[in-house]
Every structure is written in C-alpha cells, then in structure tokens.
Amino acid sequence: MITANEGSVTIMVPDFTKVSARAPVFYNPAMEFNRDVSVVALQVFQRLLGGEISVADTFSGSGIRAIRYLVEVEGVSEAFANDINPLAVECIKNNSLMNSVSPEVSREDASIFLRTNHGRFDVIDIDPFGTPAPFLDSAAASARNNSLLAVTATDTSSLCGTYIKPCLRKYSSRPLKTEYCHEIGLRILAGFTAMNLARYRKSASVLLSHSSQHYMRLYIHVRRGARRADESLRNIGFILHCFKCLHHEHMKGFVPLKQECPHCGAEMEAAGPLWVGDIQDSRFIGEMIGEVENKKLNTATDVLKLLKACLGEAGMPPGFYDIHEVCSKLGRSAPPLRDVMDGLEKAGFRVSRTHIRPTGIKTDATIRDIEEVLEGFSV
Ligand SMILES: C[S@@+](CC[C@H](N)C(=O)[O-])C[C@H]1O[C@@H](n2cnc3c(N)ncnc32)[C@H](O)[C@@H]1O
Numbered sequence: 001m002i003t004a005n006e007g008s009v010t011i012m013v014p015d016f017t018k019v020s021a022r023a024p025v026f027y028n029p030a031m032e033f034n035r036d037v038s039v040v041a042l043q044v045f046q047r048l049l050g051g052e053i054s055v056a057d058t059f060s061g062s063g064i065r066a067i068r069y070l071v072e073v074e075g076v077s078e079a080f081a082n083d084i085n086p087l088a089v090e091c092i093k094n095n096s097l098m099n100s101v102s103p104e105v106s107r108e109d110a111s112i113f114l115r116t117n118h119g120r121f122d123v124i125d126i127d128p129f130g131t132p133a134p135f136l137d138s139a140a141a142s143a144r145n146n147s148l149l150a151v152t153a154t155d156t157s158s159l160c161g162t163y164i165k166p167c168l169r170k171y172s173s174r175p176l177k178t179e180y181c182h183e184i185g186l187r188i189l190a191g192f193t194a195m196n197l198a199r200y201r202k203s204a205s206v207l208l209s210h211s212s213q214h215y216m217r218l219y220i221h222v223r224r225g226a227r228r229a230d231e232s233l234r235n236i237g238f239i240l241h242c243f244k245c246l247h248h249e250h251m252k253g254f255v256p257l258k259q260e261c262p263h264c265g266a267e268m269e270a271a272g273p274l275w276v277g278d279i280q281d282s283r284f285i286g287e288m289i290g291e292v293e294n295k296k297l298n299t300a301t302d303v304l305k306l307l308k309a310c311l312g313e314a315g316m317p318p319g320f321y322d323i324h325e326v327c328s329k330l331g332r333s334a335p336p337l338r339d340v341m342d343g344l345e346k347a348g349f350r351v352s353r354t355h356i357r358p359t360g361i362k363t364d365a366t367i368r369d370i371e372e373v374l375e376g377f378s379v
C-alpha cells in the first residue's frame with residue numbers, strides 16, 4: 001500500500017508503479033494542488049450559502065476529495081463518494097475509517113448516481129478520466145438551485161486544439177491553436193457546461209477557472225430559472241483570431257460571421273461556440289485568497305499565486321497577447337513585460353497578466369495599439 005498525506009488527511013491506496021487509469025485504485029499526487037484549490041473554493045462557497053452543505057464526489061477514486069471536504073471544509077455535513085470501480089469503493093471505505101469520517105459510499109455509473117440523487121447536492125464535483133463531456137448532461141439535470149458545479153477536464157489536447165475533431169465531437173465547439181489556446185479550452189468547457197445547464201433552465205456563472213499542469217478546472221455557480229438561463233447564454237459566442245497579425249476579438253451569438261481582420265485584412269479564423277463572458281469572479285476569488293491562510297495546504301504558496309493571477313484577469317476581455325510572439329512577428333526584441341504593461345496603462349488601456357502564460361498580457365488595447373506602444377522602446 002502507498003500512504004499519502006494531503007491537507008489534514010492521510011489515505012492509503014494499493015501499490016501502483018505509474019499514475020494511470022490502469023492502477024488498481026486511481027490516485028495522482030500531482031493533483032494535490034487541484035484538491036487544495038477545491039478545498040478553499042468549497043469553503044468560500046459554503047460561507048456564501050451559509051449553513052450546512054452536502055457534497056457529491058462523483059468520481060471518487062481513493063475517496064480523497066470527499067474525505068478532505070468532510071475533514072477540512074467547515075459546514076460540510078454530508079458527503080457522497082461514488083466510483084464505478086469496486087476496489088475504489090473498498091478503498092474509500094477504508095480511508096474514511098482511517099480519517100474518522102463517514103461519507104455515503106456508492107458504486108454507480110456517475111450519470112446514474114447523479115440522476116438518482118436529483119437535486120440533492122450543494123456541490124457536485126466531476127473529476128473523471130479525460131473528458132467530463134458525457135457526464136455534464138446528468139450533472140446539469142441533477143444540480144440544484146444555488147449550487148456549485150466543479151469540473152475537471154484532462155483532455156486538454158482536444159480543448160486546446162491539438163486535435164480539432166475530438167473537440168467538435170465532445171464539446172460541439174471548434175478549438176483554435178493560438179497562443180491563448182488554453183484559455184480558449186477553458187471557455188469551450190465553460191460554454192459547453194452553460195449550454196448543458198440551459199437545457200434544464202439553469203444558468204451558469206463562472207466563479208473561477210484555471211488551466212494548470214495537464215488539466216483544466218472550472219467552478220460554476222448554478223441557479224435555476226429560464227430567464228436566468230437565457231441571460232447566461234448571452235455569454236456564448238466566438239473568438240476570432242488573425243494568424244497574420246495576431247489581432248483577436250470576440251463576438252456574442254450563436255452564428256459566427258467570418259470577418260476580415262480590421263488591422264491587416266486577412267481572413268480571421270473562429271473558435272467556438274464558447275463562453276465569452278467573465279471566467280473569473282473577483283468577489284469569489286478575493287474571498288478565496290482570504291481563506292487560504294485558514295487551511296493547512298501543502299501547496300498554499302502556489303494556490304495563492306494562482307488565485308492572485310486569476311483575480312487580475314477578472315473583467316478583462318477574452319484572449320491575451322503573448323508579447324514575445326508579437327515582437328517576433330515584428331522582428332524585434334521584447335522589452336520587459338512590465339514596461340509594456342506600463343506603456344499600455346499610460347496610454348489609457350486596461351492591462352493584466354494571465355495565469356496561463358508568463359509572457360502573456362490581457363488588455364482592451366488592439367494589436368495596433370500594442371505595436372504603437374512597442375515602437376516607443378528601442379529594438
Ligand atoms: C481521475 S479518477 C478520480 C480521482 C479522484 N477524484 C481524486 O481526486 O483522486 C477517475 C475515477 O472515476 C472512476 N470512473 C470511471 N468511469 C466512471 C463512471 N462512468 N462512473 C463513476 N466512476 C467512474 C474511476 O474508477 C476513477 O477512480
């Protein structure tokens with residue numbers, strides 16, 4: 001057996017040589033960061049709701065999430081730990097005993113589990129192998145009013161556009177391999193989740209989203225109501241990108257109009273449909289930042305770094321410009337990023353970094369405005 005310590009819990013899983021879906025019971029130590037962020041997000045969400053909350057860990061594996069939520073998040077009065085693998089179910093039971101908690105353990109296909117427990121959970125955590133797409137319909141049907149839907153996707157090569165057809169198949173959306181393709185992936189996942197929810201007259205607001213390591217993770221606030229769902233669908237649209245000069249823009253609506261790049265005249269390519277609304281909620285993330293120090297997290301420094309970067313992105317337009325790519329197109333060297341950001345700010349534009357790339361900046365300036373600011377620096 002392998003022993004792992006995370007947050008305030010200790011669990012054991014059967015020996016495995018490699019982290020893989022073929023391990024007897026799945027446990028990936030590299031996802032501790034993902035789970036640490038989840039603990040903080042659930043705590044903040046619980047406080048927003050007030051009172052006791054119930055949490056569903058639909059793909060529980062070793063039980064680590066359900067157990068950590070019960071032990072580390074105040075106000076979690078009940079947790080459900082479900083997994084289709086019988087060995088995982090045994091493992092969840094043993095780990096629960098070891099940590100003196102009693103989640104309700106089940107062995108169902110996640111979709112059946114979600115549908116048979118319709119409307120029962122304040123938080124639904126979806127953390128499958130690869131894509132969450134086949135489970136989001138059941139999650140959307142099951143989600144109750146004023147609940148949190150937390151979704152992990154590890155099929156980043158589809159969402160980021162390395163492979164286009166699988167993304168079309170799974171998410172009915174076209175990805176685009178730009179420098180901000182990870183952000184496009186997050187937006188495709190957010191848009192797809194919102195469209196699933198809308199079918200059940202539920203709305204989506206994205207509270208936090210991050211692309212880290214080999215996965216993407218979204219925290220979505222779900223509310224009931226046809227009008228709210230219609231409002232939420234106003235955030236669906238397309239991102240148009242010009243590969244010639246790097247200009248990009250977004251448009252709302254379900255029909256992309258192929259457009260000429262307003263800067264260089266080349267034909268722009270479209271990604272979507274996807275979420276073009278905000279993918280970071282400053283209030284929620286601000287609360288999370290305050291909460292980190294209250295938790296015992298091995299990755300606290302990295303969690304804070306991520307949350308501060310995501311906070312900076314709130315309210316900024318979709319996409320970002322990679323200043324190194326822009327400079328390389330212009331055949332010049334890149335000035336320090338901070339100086340470019342200051343230059344843009346001085347010219348009256350809004351600017352932030354992105355958690356996705358250290359050389360990326362989000363801004364409401366156009367590619368031409370950026371080029372003008374760059375002209376002010378020596379080559
Ligand atoms: C990525 S692992 C979950 C990891 C776990 N949430 C954690 O943080 O360590 C995916 C789990 O889903 C289970 N699984 C796969 N297909 C499933 C299905 N259709 N319904 C329920 N569980 C499933 C697998 O047995 C595996 O334990």
Ligand SMILES: [Zn+2]
Pocket residue numbers: 242243244245246247261262263264265266
């Ligand atoms: Zn162009």
